[in-house]
Structure formats: structure tokens, C-alpha cells
Amino acid sequence: MKYISTRGQAPALGFEDVLLTGLASDGGLYVPEYWPQFTLEEIATWRGLSYAELAEKIITPFVGEAIPQNDLRQILHDTYQGFDHSAVAPLTQLDSNQWVLELFHGPTLAFKDFALQLLGRLLDYLLARRSEKAVIVGATSGDTGSAAIEGCRHCDNVDIFILHPHQRVSEVQRRQMTTVVADNVHNLAVQGNFDDCQAMVKACFQQQDFLQSKARLVAVNSINWARIMAQVVYYFYAALAVGAPQRSVAFSVPTGNFGDIYAGYVARNMGLPISQLLVATNRNDILHRFMANNQYSKEDLSPTLSPSMDIMVSSNFERLLFDMYGRDGAAIDQLMTSFQQQGTLTVDSWRWELTRQLFDSCSVTDEETCQTIGDAYRNCQYKLDPHSAIGVRAAMTCQRDQQIPMITLATAHPVKFPEAVVRAGLSSPELPDSMADLYEREERYTVIENELADVQSYVAKYARPLN
Numbered sequence: 282m283k284y285i286s287t288r289g290q291a292p293a294l295g296f297e298d299v300l301l302t303g304l305a306s307d308g309g310l311y312v313p314e315y316w317p318q319f320t321l322e323e324i325a326t327w328r329g330l331s332y333a334e335l336a337e338k339i340i341t342p343f344v345g346e347a348i349p350q351n352d353l354r355q356i357l358h359d360t361y362q363g364f365d366h367s368a369v370a371p372l373t374q375l376d377s378n379q380w381v382l383e384l385f386h387g388p389t390l391a392f393k394d395f396a397l398q399l400l401g402r403l404l405d406y407l408l409a410r411r412s413e414k415a416v417i418v419g420a421t422s423g424d425t426g427s428a429a430i431e432g433c434r435h436c437d438n439v440d441i442f443i444l445h446p447h448q449r450v451s452e453v454q455r456r457q458m459t460t461v462v463a464d465n466v467h468n469l470a471v472q473g474n475f476d477d478c479q480a481m482v483k484a485c486f487q488q489q490d491f492l493q494s495k496a497r498l499v500a501v502n503s504i505n506w507a508r509i510m511a512q513v514v515y516y517f518y519a520a521l522a523v524g525a526p527q528r529s530v531a532f533s534v535p536t537g538n539f540g541d542i543y544a545g546y547v548a549r550n551m552g553l554p555i556s557q558l559l560v561a562t563n564r565n566d567i568l569h570r571f572m573a574n575n576q577y578s579k580e581d582l583s584p585t586l587s588p589s590m591d592i593m594v595s596s597n598f599e600r601l602l603f604d605m606y607g608r609d610g611a612a613i614d615q616l617m618t619s620f621q622q623q624g625t626l627t628v629d630s631w632r633w634e635l636t637r638q639l640f641d642s643c644s645v646t647d648e649e650t651c652q653t654i655g656d657a658y659r660n661c662q663y664k665l666d667p668h669s670a671i672g673v674r675a676a677m678t679c680q681r682d683q684q685i686p687m688i689t690l691a692t693a694h695p696v697k698f699p700e701a702v703v704r705a706g707l708s709s710p711e712l713p714d715s716m717a718d719l720y721e722r723e724e725r726y727t728v729i730e731n732e733l734a735d736v737q738s739y740v741a742k743y744a745r746p747l748n
């Protein structure tokens with residue numbers, strides 16, 4: 282399998298190189314040059330496989346010859362062994378045809394563990410094989426950071442620098458990142474918002490000379506294709522559990538950077554019968570405005586009760602645009618350059634209408650989020666986190682067909698966001714045993730100006746040289 286850039290100018294790469302990079306050199310994102318296909322008959326034979334066994338079926342065509350099959354199998358087995366539920370991603374029924382897919386049973390209690398536990402292991406494996414070192418520079422609105430740190434803290438050949446927006450992540454999220462005391466882990470609290478952090482990470486990939494060739498720069502954000510690849514698996518897993526491929530399924534996905542829902546779109550392209558993908562956003566609803574009115578236009582970011590989705594510019598939307606434009610890299614380059622200059626983008630109406638055949642959207646206020654948390658608890662004794670509540674709200678209001686199972690991705694554990702849970706009138710969730718002393722642990726982070734040069738010189742100073 283080769284990977285090509287959405288902007289058409291960067292060299293095509295194999296899996297190993299695509300994993301060990303971030304943005305393509307032309308500023309685009311890598312995608313597979315074709316979608317591997319599974320027939321309905323083949324998918325049907327996968328019912329009953331364990332999560333790791335299913336992951337092997339889905340991930341193998343993306344990895345190709347890059348990793349021997351036995352090694353890949355072992356890596357996948359080890360990855361999902363560490364989750365605290367034997368089903369790895371269990372489903373809970375909330376209503377007659379409404380389901381919640383719990384993606385928070387990994388070590389940092391958010392869906393990011395599905396990909397980042399795997400990415401850490403793949404990096405370790407490939408860097409050791411190549412005798413290379415990597416520097417990771419990542420941006421987080423709270424969850425990617427802790428999952429990436431947890432995935433990479435034991436990697437001998439990795440130094441990891443995570444940028445989070447100062448005072449804009451929850452206290453539990455911040456402590457999950459900043460209490461990991463390891464020589465290769467660096468937390469930077471940027472005096473800006475998530476979009477600023479993400480823009481600086483992308484700029485680092487485009488001007489890599491600041492690293493003075495000390496190491497290879499690698500992304501842990503969903504600009505890295507391996508992140509998306511790993512997330513495709515749970516769409517198949519959940520769909521099989523509710524009767525696919527003999528019946529269609531729908532998904533409601535709390536959305537910020539468009540990575541998670543894009544993984545659902547990939548699953549559909551590979552043959553999974555998905556009839557509806559629902560983009561569920563908070564007040565920072567650029568994606569909803571695109572789906573509703575063909576208007577992808579920047580506004581100021583506002584803080585909400587679902588801080589992990591306080592994102593305006595959604596990285597992976599470019600990957601969808603690439604398909605909308607028939608994989609024409611030059612057209613995407615032009616579109617993205619004009620978006621960068623003008624802060625707004627619309628597509629030809631026929632392309633938008635075609636996209637809307639699959640995607641719907643819903644924007645949910647903080648008040649509605651709290652109402653949904655309260656309702657789910659009163660009706661089902663189920664405690665939702667605010668991000669998952671946004672997904673459930675969207676699922677309840679925008680389900681196209683009541684006969685088709687609607688699965689909401691529950692992207693985080695409520696313990697990470699006690700403020701919203703308490704605002705909804707419920708008691709504050711208790712920290713799990715593994716995190717019981719989180720509030721007593723020592724924190725280590727550096728507050729830094731919202732300046733690319735400051736971030737780059739910090740990384741250059743602390744990145745350990747190749748030996």
C-alpha cells in the first residue's frame with residue numbers, strides 16, 4: 282500500500298514512512314492511494330472475533346509488507362490487553378435502537394488510547410529496527426496529550442513534547458499529562474487556544490530545520506495516518522455486534538478535528554454498510570455549519586463544557602475534501618490556500634449534496650449537554666461525559682431511520698469532566714483506583730508564549746541528540 286498527499290505534490294510513501302512522519306512536505310495529509318475492500322460475506326465471517334483479531338483483519342491491508350504478520354499480531358494483542366474491559370469496546374443500550382459504544386476503557390480513559398497505545402508500540406518497533414530516534418511534537422485539547430504520553434513514555438527512542446492550551450483543559454486532563462515524570466516527556470502550556478497549538482505543530486513539520494537534524498519529527502495527532510487506521514476498527518466491531526453486515530448501521534460521533542468520524546467514513550469505503558454519519562459538535566460548530574449550509578468559515582473559539590472539542594480548524598476535513606474533489610490534489614491545494622487567506626470555504630453545491638447523502642450534523646449547547654447528561658442518568662442510570670452527551674443528543678434528534686441501530690461513540694469517561702457532570706445535577710464521578718492519588722502527584726510543565734520560535738527553541742534545547 283502506498284500513501285499519497287491530499288495536495289498532490291509530496292512523494293508517495295509506504296506505511297513505515299507514513300507512520301514516521303506527520304504532514305506531507307507539500308502541507309497536505311497522507312491518505313491510502315485506494316481503499317481496501319471487504320465483501321459483506323467476508324465481514325460476516327468476523328462476528329465473534331476478539332477486538333485484537335478483528336483489528337488484524339482491518340489493519341493488515343494498510344500495513345502491507347512493512348511488518349511481518351506474526352509481529353503485527355503480537356503488537357495488536359499487547360495493545361488491547363491493557364484495556365480494563367474484556368470486550369475492549371463494550372456497547373450499552375440506552376433506548377430501543379440507541380446504543381453507546383464505550384471507548385474509554387484504555388489507560389487514559391478516552392478513545393485516543395485505541396490508536397495511541399498502538400502507535401507507541403509501532404514507533405518503538407520500527408525505530409529500534411532502524412536504529413533511529415524520533416521527536417514527537419503534538420497538540421492537544423486534553424485527551425490526545427495524555428494518551429500519547431502514556432503510549433510513548435516507555436519508548437527508548439522517543440522524546441515527546443505536548444502543547445496544550447494553558448487553563449483550557451480540565452484539571453484531570455492536565456494532571457494526567459503533567460504528573461508523568463519521565464526524562465523524555467515535556468508538557469508545554471501555551472498561552473493560546475487549541476487552534477494555536479495545532480497551527481504551531483503543523484508549522485514545525487513545514488520548517489524542520491529548527492531540529493538541526495537531531496532526530497526525525499513524528500506526529501501523534503490525527504494528521505498521522507496510523508491514528509485514523511486504528512480508529513476504523515471499532516466501527517466494524519460495533520456494527521458487527523448489532524447485526525451488520527446483514528443490516529445497515531448509523532453512527533453519531535462527537536466531533537472536533539474530524540478524525541474520529543473520518544475513520545467511520547473510511548470503514549464505509551471499505552465495505553461496512555453505514556447509512557448515516559452524524560457530526561455532533563458543541564458551540565464551536567464550523568463542521569455543523571458546513572454540513573447545514575455549505576459554509577466552512579472560521580469564527581472565534583469559545584470555551585465550552587466539552588473542552589476537548591473546542592476546535593475550529595478541523596485537520597481531517599481536508600481528507601474528506603480530497604475525496605469530494607475526485608482526489609484532485611491541485612484543487613485541494615488551491616482550496617486550502619484560499620481558506621488560509623480568507624478563513625472561509627464553500628464547495629460546488631453538487632459536491633456538497635453528494636456528501637450530505639451520508640453526513641448529517643447537529644450543534645449542541647452547554648445547556649443541552651447538561652440536560653442530556655441528566656436525562657441519561659434519570660432514565661438509564663448511565664453517566665455520560667459531556668462529549669459523549671453531545672453525541673447522544675445528536676443521535677436522539679437527528680436519527681434518519683428508527684429501524685436502523687444508531688451507535689453513539691462515547692469518547693471519554695465522565696470522571697475526566699466533573700464540572701459538566703456536577704452542573705447536570707449529578708454527583709462528581711470517582712477517580713478509578715489507578716488514578717486515586719492524581720491530585721497529590723507532583724506536576725511538571727512549562728508555561729510558554731504563543732510563539733512558534735519559543736516552542737521550536739524549547740524543543741531543540743531538550744530533544745536528545747542522536748547517538
Ligand SMILES: Cc1ncc(COP(=O)(O)O)c(C=O)c1O
Pocket residue numbers: 391392423424425503535536537538539540541542589590668669692693
Ligand atoms: C473526548 C473527545 N471527544 C471527541 C473528540 C473529537 O474527536 P475528533 O477530533 O477526532 O473529531 C475529542 C478530541 O478531538 C475528544 O477528546
Ligand SMILES: N[C@@H](CCOP(=O)(O)O)C(=O)O
Pocket residue numbers: 420421422423424425426501502503504537538540589590596
Ligand atoms: N481532542 C483532541 C484534539 C486533537 O485531536 P487529534 O485527534 O488530531 O489528536 C485532544 O484531546 O487533544
